[in-house]
Amino acid sequence: MYQANLFVPCLVDLALPDIGFATLNLLRRLGVEVNIPDTPGCCGQPFLNEGRPKRARALARGVISAVENGKPLVVPSGSCAEMIKFHYPTLFEDEPRMQAKALELAQRTFELSSFLVDELGIEGIGLDIQGKVAYRPSCRALRGLGVRSQPLALLSSSRGQGASELESAEACCGFGGAFSFHLPEVSKAMAHARLEPFLQSGAEVLVVIEPGCMTHLSRALGKHETKQVRHIASVLYEALERRARP
């Protein structure tokens, strides 16, 4: 049986446990034996972002030593995946041994959708996804890891109703971690600007691969009769579930 580690980002752990369970169950359903390693509660990204690499380094050290089992590390967050893959090695520039470990871990770290597509080779699994779906890339996964086509591939449904990318999908939604706290008005304006094409489109679900973007955009959307913003893990898992129950 295929084995993999699941990294639970702090936001998922503390605020959005549903996404954690959706990811876990999705992976299990797809035949992956999931191990949740005893990592620190956060990958360190917020600390690095705020100019506190020392704190980030301490957390990175904890993560690296908790997943030394050589199995893939799956991360249901584009930015945390980018943190581990891209920034961990740079955090240990002065510690060659740790850096080597960081590089090794980077090799087997995957953002969830890229794990499913690039690693498991799942593509166009013919999910029957209800409602029209639009997709927004994660800035950091898009630019740091080149994750763009994988979620689209996963979301393309058997009915030929593929997911579409909205206008200016590449522009940041304004979450940016502490950014949304420092400049709430600007951050909110950004979210509303990004939601505009979604509201004008026929899509009912806006799928993201970033838990942070999900909360941010959901809040900006507010209670809407027909539209919602969801994390890809939840959408995929529910679709699989539906398929299982005829």
Next chain:
Amino acid sequence: MNARDAILGRLKKAPRESRQPERLGDFQARAPGKDGLTERFIERLKQNSAMVILEKESGDVGSALLKALQSEGIERVVFTRAADALLGPAFQEAMQTSGVVGTLAPEDEEGLKRAAFQAYAGVSVAKWGVSELGALALVHGKENPRLLSLAPPLSVIVLKAGSILEDLRALAIALAPPLAMPSQVTLVSGPSQSADIQGVPFFGMHGPKKLLAVVLQDGPSKEG
């Protein structure tokens, strides 16, 4: 310590990487070979909002230019000496019967300034053309002063088709030492323009409203 030494000293003290400057290989854009140079030059210059006419170097040089000036309604033109020399005596003769009055750029500072600011059109020479950009490279100097391609509302720039280079790299090579650089080289790609009010573009902000390039070519002339 003086400012110079203080600044340089500080820079030199900084830790530096010894980068191996990667010499330039391919220039980022290449023209379609020697043959297409002129066509591409003209096409792109036109895209840059310039007017272009072709003149036969032998024969009745300047007939197309004179026609263009007439159709622009221009009666008085100031030539740089370089332009006058390039167009030659045959052109001057043709001009005399055309009704267009041409004068040479005065050879004194105030006179030149006055002539340039008052003229409707100034005729200058470009030493080179840059095909890939659709741009003209003017070398300024005594014979080809700066103001005549700048102050008059219509700037006419004459150039030999044979001096059209492929791209900026070729121009860099043409300009490169050991030849001493002229006091000013100007690359002209179009008329003066601005879009500073609400992003709406228009021509003739400070410099020429129109740019007319005259390409001197051997062989049959055709209007473009």
Next chain:
Amino acid sequence: MRSIPFRRVAKDALEDQDAQRLLKILPFAFRALREAALSELPDPKGALKKAAEIRADALEVLPELLETFEKNAKANGTNIHWARDAKEARLIVLGLLGAQNSKTVLKSKSMLTEEIGLREFLGEEGFETLETDLGEFICQVLGLPPFHIVGPAINVPVERVSALFLDMGFIQGPVTDPVALGVAAREFFRRKFSEAKVGITGVNFAVAETGSILGVENEGNIRFLKSVPKVQVSLMGIEKLVPTIEDAFYVLRLLPPSCTGQRMSAYVTIDSGPRRFGEFDGPEELHVVIVDNGRSKIYEDPKTRPALACIRCGACLNVCPVYAQVGGYPYGFAYSGPMGLVWTPMLVGLKAANELLQACSLCGACKEVCPAGIDHPMLILELRKKLARKRLLSLEGIAYGVAGFGLSGGMRENLGLKILRPFYNALGRRFGLPLLAPRRFREAFGAAQNKEKMP
């Protein structure tokens, strides 16, 4: 310098109808034009990379390039002046003006002169400085800071420009056609140009091998300032150097596409010294003022050095999602958008730029378009790090310390979290932060796991 109030000004900008109307179009238009212009090159990505290499290579030998430039420029007859800081630079210019018997100075757009506050200073000293770039001129008379690197007054509504020009006597009645307004300004400036005694310009590139300076423009005002006045004063930052004309041209080829989306700007002037003997126009004196003003400090740290590669094209502004919401005013200094975030803090001081440094969500769009190869997010992280070191004892520093400690724990639902949760959620509700779930995933997962294990 006092702190730049990014948030407050940004809030105003979000309410500013004129700004918002323009921001809905401007960045997107510039982006589309940029892409179209770059697509003419056989390998746009490769070209951007190569330009970045040229800039990086040049920076590694910067002091030597400056020396070579000085030597060759002097050989061309150019006067070279060095200024350690803004004050020295201003005084050098003042000294040069003092020798002339003209109280009016014409100037082209130059961010460096903005940076060192030249116009204001000369005004205090009794010189009238006239901005000759149309947008900059409008900013000058209206007392506005630049809204965009490329179009400093592009947000000013036509009605306002019309009222201004009416006031100045350029037009006789209200005009709402931008083109007619531009043409009206032309006549005013031509008179000024014809009488100009001193011209102040910036520098886009300086070439070591030939001692030349390059100026890139569309309007023709820089050309006038390099043709009519007897004295030309050109100010440049120490970072503008490249080794050869070929290098300068290579980077130049990418500047207009990145900037306005043009294939090439209407005019590029390459000056190598004052007018030669026997020439009838061009400056009799050419002064180049080489300004440090904090740049050598940026240079000292190899981590911040790459910022100096910037060629001021503005491409990063046009893709920045923060800039696209608020425009240029909140950045509070000569530089805005991502390039402002990496330059301003190093020029005005980190503490003064505290708020400014937060104006980035680290999305990375800027670094993808930069022809100078600047990795803005990395630089911003570096600057935030330097700033954090100075603010260890701030409220924020403590909050991050506590959070870091709390998160370093493992899977367990610890007591700390249980106590903190209601407080945090109360706060979170107020500030719109993501709320904490009643039970963290790890705890819930652990419980589920145990249930599975039970017989």
